[in-house]
Amino acid sequence: MDAEFVQLQINYADWDNPAIQSRGVYEVARKYGKPIVVMEPLKGGLLANPPEQVTNILKDYAPEMSTASWGIRFAANLEGVLVVLSGMSDASQMDDNISYMKDFKGLAADEEACLMKARDELARIPLIPCTTCNYCAKVCPMEIGISGSFTAKNIYTLFNNLERAKLQENWLVKGQGRKQAAECIKCGKCEQVCPQHIKIREELAVIAEEFGQKRQEN
Template structure:
């Protein structure tokens, strides 16, 4: 008998957000090979969402899994993003049925309200999607109901107090963000544990960034185990936590799949010595100079141009730490356009933000630097 929901699920999950592509379509043949390897090695959890790859991710589930394997051979999760274009309760509810139609799965083993936090949560309340999902669960169309989350720990605590009926949560957890004040991986994990909610982990490799970490980090990891990939350290760190359903890895090719299953097939939690290696890697990352923003948002509350100040600094710090401009631009687009906030170049230099910044950041100067890097 399971001590908690998902305890018996293998601790590597296949995230279907970064699938191999042929133009705007999923490379179905390569994805089939990846899924076959994954299932042959004893893994089973596949994670998609209504909006991944403009719906192509969910459609690929039908061709890759539903049409080729018995339904009880895999566990399928998908998500409903009510904030992404749904103007009415009916439109939001239709996302669920569209997902059912696209995948042909018949039911979802794990169903999530997608990306709660910040200004997005109210959509799920406004459209009463909590009760909608509860009814679909009664009908057998949903086996287990939860939500994914991107915000601070106190917000997570508030939502879980309000909705104790959810069975699990999906959180961004990786060793680099463990004590990051803007992401609060550790604190969010601790809130979930306090509420006895098992956790699905997303972004264990931080969107692929930790597959190619700063050279000093790579040197430390290779010194500890010359044969282990940087990704393996990141995924094993996440999978070593207690109360985990699975750790999602967004794999994009057969080689990544083969690497991941090689060390997760016979998963062993980090040893005490290995945990110290990860601690050292984190200390190196934390010591790299960054914009010292803690995402308190005081600066944004009075900004006349609604500039995404802390979202900009979060993105530019990806460049500062990992020297990955493309990843930073992707985060920047999401933190600005994706949230309805203005870009750094919209700043009119009124200085109001600097008057209230507890960290005394020269915000206007930093925004100029960020705009030059991220908007070029």
């Protein structure tokens, strides 16, 4: 039976990323006339609260617009998009979404140029491209908090504050009943299911070293 629609991971940061190929899979869906449901338009929250230099580009253009609105409008602006899924955590975020989606207007040419400038600035920062989908967590035999570890590592990269990153890691990993990066046995099951094609084993090894983690003896 033919699919009635396809659900794709699309955001402006990954649109032309050769490893993720968001544009490519979108174009395949359009070729076959399939309506598109967009997931992760804010890349796991990164595009809702991007680094200062990225935020400045967007705010200089439109101070009244939230940084999240740029990501959602980019996805909604694409032809053939039926729904954009937005993970809201409070009423203010819902109100913000409604404010620009109720009477939706597509991106103007100068807005697209601003967004691509922000994307290029973000691409210069060597972040782990995790969207916290947690497919990896479902197959990890060691029950490692992979996405939480990656979030903590990205915080360290963005703000150069190891103590802050460790506090975040403690909450997102230990606080959720998961194990630390140092417990990785390098089986590779996680990498087989990662939509972002992250070299998870390598990244976990770096995190374990930078965060001073030691594998627990049984």
